[in-house]
Amino acid sequence: MKVEAIPEYPLQTWDEIFAIPIVDNQEALVPLSLAPEKILVRSAYFEAGLRGALPECYARESVQQRLMTAASLLPDTIRLVILDGWRSTVLQQALFDQCRNYYRHHNPDATKEAVDAMASTFVAVPSSKTTAPSPHLTGGAIDLSLADRNGHPLFFGSPFDYAGDISTTRYFECALQKGKQLDRHEQIALDNRRLLYSAMTAAGFVNYDQEWWHFEYGSQRWALVKKRDYAVYGPATLELQSFAI
Numbered sequence: 001m002k003v004e005a006i007p008e009y010p011l012q013t014w015d016e017i018f019a020i021p022i023v024d025n026q027e028a029l030v031p032l033s034l035a036p037e038k039i040l041v042r043s044a045y046f047e048a049g050l051r052g053a054l055p056e057c058y059a060r061e062s063v064q065q066r067l068m069t070a071a072s073l074l075p076d077t078i079r080l081v082i083l084d085g086w087r088s089t090v091l092q093q094a095l096f097d098q099c100r101n102y103y104r105h106h107n108p109d110a111t112k113e114a115v116d117a118m119a120s121t122f123v124a125v126p127s128s129k130t131t132a133p134s135p136h137l138t139g140g141a142i143d144l145s146l147a148d149r150n151g152h153p154l155f156f157g158s159p160f161d162y163a164g165d166i167s168t169t170r171y172f173e174c175a176l177q178k179g180k181q182l183d184r185h186e187q188i189a190l191d192n193r194r195l196l197y198s199a200m201t202a203a204g205f206v207n208y209d210q211e212w213w214h215f216e217y218g219s220q221r222w223a224l225v226k227k228r229d230y231a232v233y234g235p236a237t238l239e240l241q242s243f244a245i
Contacts, residue, residue, distance in 0.1 A: 143213045156193055158171075
């Protein structure tokens with residue numbers, strides 16, 4: 001796999017995204033932790049104790065297959081680390097409320113509408129509408145990072161879920177374009193972002209440019225970026241089943 005600079009691409013508005021029709025292919029949600037030699041799963045929100053979070057991460061079947069493809073494109077010493085996949089509406093609401101409270105605290109003079117707009121940049125507004133579902137509710141959105149074979153997380157310049165400019169996917173690319181000389185840590189972060197982006201896009205995913213860790217397949221954003229006529233994933237419901245026969 002050739003690892004190159006992360007290209008510029010236009011930010012999609014929610015109006016543009018939700019204008020894409022959905023023809024759900026009814027793929028099942030599947031657990032992602034059953035191939036640990038390729039993919040590690042660390043349910044970040046369950047560990048954080050958020051309402052509605054599960055100890056397992058789930059995604060649609062084709063998403064799982066494409067994650068396996070992305071994992072196979074990485075160097076032998078590197079593995080994908082899944083932090084979040086399908087989300088319930090309960091968890092989506094908890095995350096949105098948390099993000100909104102953060103922006104309200106840091107912008108005490110902002111209107112409610114302005115705070116909600118800021119929050120929606122990092123967390124989608126909770127929605128189970130069949131025509132406008134939150135991306136993670138579809139099972140087509142994945143949050144992930146990378147780790148080495150010794151279990152050390154790779155450095156990306158900002159932690160997962162950090163709501164700041166440094167979390168935008170092209171943050172270090174833009175710094176280079178402006179003539180900034182990156183220090184050693186910044187260069188490592190840039191290299192790791194390029195590696196993750198290259199593997200995921202080569203496997204068919206699209207990235208949300210405000211979050212280096214967020215990728216989608218089959219969703220309305222994916223269809224918009226890929227210029228498809230429709231998305232193949234609408235809101236999904238998780239049915240937990242026992243492995244017992």
